[in-house]
Amino acid sequence: MSSLPVVRIVADLRSQVAAWRREGLRIGFVPTMGALHEGHLSLVRLARTRAERVVASVFVNPTQFGPNEDFDAYPRDEARDAALLAGAGCDLLFAPTVDEMYPAGASTTVTVAGVSEPLDGQARPGHFAGVATVVTKLLNQCAPDVAVFGEKDFQQLAVIRRLVRDLNLPVEILGGPTARAEDGLALSSRNAYLTDAERAVAPRLKAALDDVLGSLRAGGRVDVAEREAVAALLAAGFGPVDYVEARVPATLDRLGPGPVTGPVRVLAAARLGRTRLIDNIGD
Numbered sequence: 001m002s003s004l005p006v007v008r009i010v011a012d013l014r015s016q017v018a019a020w021r022r023e024g025l026r027i028g029f030v031p032t033m034g035a036l037h038e039g040h041l042s043l044v045r046l047a048r049t050r051a052e053r054v055v056a057s058v059f060v061n062p063t064q065f066g067p068n069e070d071f072d073a074y075p076r077d078e079a080r081d082a083a084l085l086a087g088a089g090c091d092l093l094f095a096p097t098v099d100e101m102y103p104a105g106a107s108t109t110v111t112v113a114g115v116s117e118p119l120d121g122q123a124r125p126g127h128f129a130g131v132a133t134v135v136t137k138l139l140n141q142c143a144p145d146v147a148v149f150g151e152k153d154f155q156q157l158a159v160i161r162r163l164v165r166d167l168n169l170p171v172e173i174l175g176g177p178t179a180r181a182e183d184g185l186a187l188s189s190r191n192a193y194l195t196d197a198e199r200a201v202a203p204r205l206k207a208a209l210d211d212v213l214g215s216l217r218a219g220g221r222v223d224v225a226e227r228e229a230v231a232a233l234l235a236a237g238f239g240p241v242d243y244v245e246a247r248v249p250a251t252l253d254r255l256g257p258g259p260v261t262g263p264v265r266v267l268a269a270a271r272l273g274r275t276r277l278i279d280n281i282g283d
């Protein structure tokens with residue numbers, strides 16, 4: 001059992017954060033949906049380098065799941081998460097109920113135009129409105145100095161940066177590097193769904209991203225590199241492939257056909273069996 005204090009009510013979160021503020025302490029915040037792995041823990045450690053107290057939230061947010069997605073199946077183990085968070089240097093876990101986060105009659109949604117629209121915005125309609133709404137609420141509830149989100153969800157990070165800027169939220173947003181297994185697979189709570197055979201194939205997603213970036217840096221055309229990567233993923237057993245696209249990192253705007261000289265982020269989402277994997281790389 002961990003000794004990590006847990007609060008479930010917004011008022012209790014606010015009063016603990018206020019007490020720390022009276023002591024002059026900086027507050028870091030790491031929002032999660034639980035099922036924690038080394039990637040999340042690296043975000044807690046990063047927050048710890050920037051703040052004297054770190055709050056993590058575990059809340060499987062229903063509004064960011066589509067009707068046919070894995071909300072019910074999403075892995076939940078609060079005791080395990082709390083023990084891992086305590087070991088990584090977290091000071092407080094905020095684990096609210098759905099009713100605490102969305103009281104009856106809640107009718108406000110935050111939508112972020114533009115950066116929410118391509119890629120996962122196309123593949124998962126409504127997903128980023130759910131993310132933007134819950135993250136706005138969590139940031140208002142915790143009122144941290146700095147909040148840390150993984151670069152693994154690169155489009156989500158771009159959406160959050162934009163909403164914080166547009167709504168003048170007084171918090172610094174920090175991106176934490178993607179944690180990977182030795183064979184390159186990005187760590188994800190959803191990797192738990194993979195069969196052994198699928199797990200063996202899964203690193204091909206990162207390999208496809210490496211191939212696209214390598215080809216662009218060698219002067220190749222964007223559309224050709226993207227098409228070849230999709231074909232390689234389908235041949236490896238992925239399918240459907242939602243996208244493999246090279247985009248401008250800050251805006252996620254499309255790149256011209258090539259050659260590419262400026263910064264680039266290559267993003268992909270593809271299904272492997274019943275698991276939808278996403279990943280991205282830049283240089």
Ligand code: PAF
Nearest residue numbers: 031032033061131134153
């Ligand atoms: O990245 C996640 O785990 C979730 O999308 C977040 C940011 C905690 C919002 O529910």
